Amino acid sequence: MAVNFPVPVPANLKPVPGIELGFAEAGIRKANRKDLLVMTLAPTATVAGVFTLNRFCAAPVQVCKAHLEGMRISNAPIRALVINTGNANAGTGEAGLANANASCAALADLLGCGASQILPFSTGVILEPLPVDRIKAGLPKAIANLKADNWYHAAEAIMTTDTLPKAASRTVEINGKTITLTGISKGAGMIKPNMATMLGFVAMDAKVAQPVLDHLVKVAADKSFNCITIDGDTSTNDSFILMATGASDVDVNDMDSPEYAALSEAVIALSQELAQLIIRDGEGATKFMTITVEEGASVEECRKIAYSIGHSPLVKTAFFASDPNLGRILAAIGYAGIDDLDVSKLNLYLDDVWVARNGGRHPDYQEADGQRVMKQSEITIRVKLARGDASATIWTCDLSHDYVSINADYRS
Template sequence: MKNFHIFDGDVTSPKGFQASGVHIGIKKKKKDMALIVSDVLAEGAGVFTRNQVCAAPVLISKENIKKGKVQAIIINSGNANACTGKEGHKNALKMLELTAEELKLSSENVLVASTGVIGVPLPMDIVERGIKNAAKALSYGGGIAAAEGILTTDTGTKKIGVEVEIDGKKVTIGGIAKGSGMIHPNMATMLAFITTDAKIEGGFLQSLLKNTVDKTYNMITVDGDTSTNDSVCMMANGLADNNILQEAHPEIEKFKEAFHYVNEYLAKTIVRDGEGATKFLEVEVVNSKTFEDGKAIVKSILNSNLVKTAFFGEDGNWGRIMCSIGYADSAIEVEKVEIYLGDEKKTIKIVEKGEGTKFTEEEIGEVLKEKELKVVVDLKMGNEKARGWGCDLSYDYVKINGAYRT
């Protein structure tokens, strides 16, 4: 029984948030700029890519988030503004300044994000006009347009809303995300923006976001590529007027549960939209010695191209899963390993004591036809567990990425 209500929401669902999404001309037709604004100065938090090749907007937003206060986020799609040198840094700063000027805010309370092709300078004449248009288009119902404005190769918008009662007040959390390819644990070419009207202590918010990212966005993979632009950014404006949330709050677990749901939902939606994907895969490792051991094995299985292509071909080659467990650099005892494969209707034990079981090709073939599959690995070595999500690797993935710029 969930302690919160799930609905079809977005970043304008919480009180006091406006947003817009507009087409400015970076892309030929589709919306390519989004703006999210709080009516009041909000507590801000952010987690960013671990790629050493960091896009200019990431570097600038990393600095601004240290101040802990955010009121607006400006995002463009179609151009990553990455590997663009001093000009790229100057252009990202200019985006902040132009946004702050239009909204009459301080530029230190604005974050910037970009996604798209790497290595191409931003067309700043288009961007400047676009920021003005995005500011004019702001509305309390603009969350859907903003969700459209951040997309690249995505096939559809990714958005969610939840409501939870805290201190007798209705607290709302909303989110939008983008991501389809270049997705790998430690985040990837993915952006996520979360808003809430909860009143929450700033340091606690940053800690909560980081811990949640580690168990959601950092547990997904499409293709093993970690991008230059990953960003998860958040604003909490306090307009729900609950008592301030921090670790000692008597209802903090309710909020944490709702917050985790929003981010896990968005993370899984990114994987479901993986470029060329035909299967959604969940991998859970149970009874590992440590969480880190389990996490490493989850990632190893989901990132194995041999495993991913076997699922695409609906081939029950359990040896590929065992192999990927073995090179995960985690503590295992092969003779104890059990592996289960299934869907919501049927589960088959395919490995026992490190060896294949006597399942038939017909049995495994029926299961592998399903679009959503789960692998459970029981290490029988401890009490920890980890869970992650990925997809198969198809012919279409190569087609999409072989012609990405054209």
């Protein structure tokens, strides 16, 4: 059950000039479901990405990284993306790499470009061979329905255990011109910072120089997809791709320019919206939780503490039960790895309720107040360290019975 999830309205998802999307039902794992997506890009497009830090990264991640690096050397633009769900093509060795490359070659033949100009993405079950023949058979169908306004169907085509498609749009005015941004994401479990079982794709029609886009994709990921956690597992396939089609006459080629400032603000906001949709649709989630750590000595230590709270199964199950067993939060802070943390200065809040003051229970705190907050579907946990001016925020959800059931039955 998604938590206060704003279901996307297809008509509100704005086409981005310079990109078209087509989907197919290829039967990769299950029949009668959208499971194959093709995105084609104008030859003027620039593309940048960040990927999972899991050392067991999937074959398509390895191919994507190689093709993006080759693009920088050859200046041959990325012309299309091919995405399948139902099979992760991870833990598949040399055969998996061959299949990922074969998918690129098949799409390149149909589009009349080089195989190295295609980026492949996969999501689904790990350690199973990719049914590349089904992908090849489905590609002509996907190409046949390429449209600029297929964003909603595109979001459906990349879902796995997601219960709802994740998509959003926005516009930004730069130098009197309107830039359109639209993106999709997927993910509901195996989600942890430093990318997770998630795919994210954001497109815009600005002209963005490659070095600027390479910088922006890292900044946007760091402030969005790297700030979410559901279960603490970092997956093998995670990818976030930023595409600038160059279809508009707005140039962004300097990171110190007002144009970059305006565009980056819009990209970060859209990326955060897509990342938070993943948490709202977390497997079995009933609570959406914002964890903010303030007054830290560094952003890194604030994040360490926030992640420690957000990963704790004891904290997450307490929130599922609306049980104000808030000592679990203090314990998670204590084992976060900040060796010189002075807990006697620490303060803890649940929304407007001051729970712990100077490392101990606030004398005015009543358990009924804590329970009142914990019964809400959206909750903010705020920790003040009294160590400096740094802060960090992450987003997470509770851990319910349904999470166990969904993952126990995932391969069924």
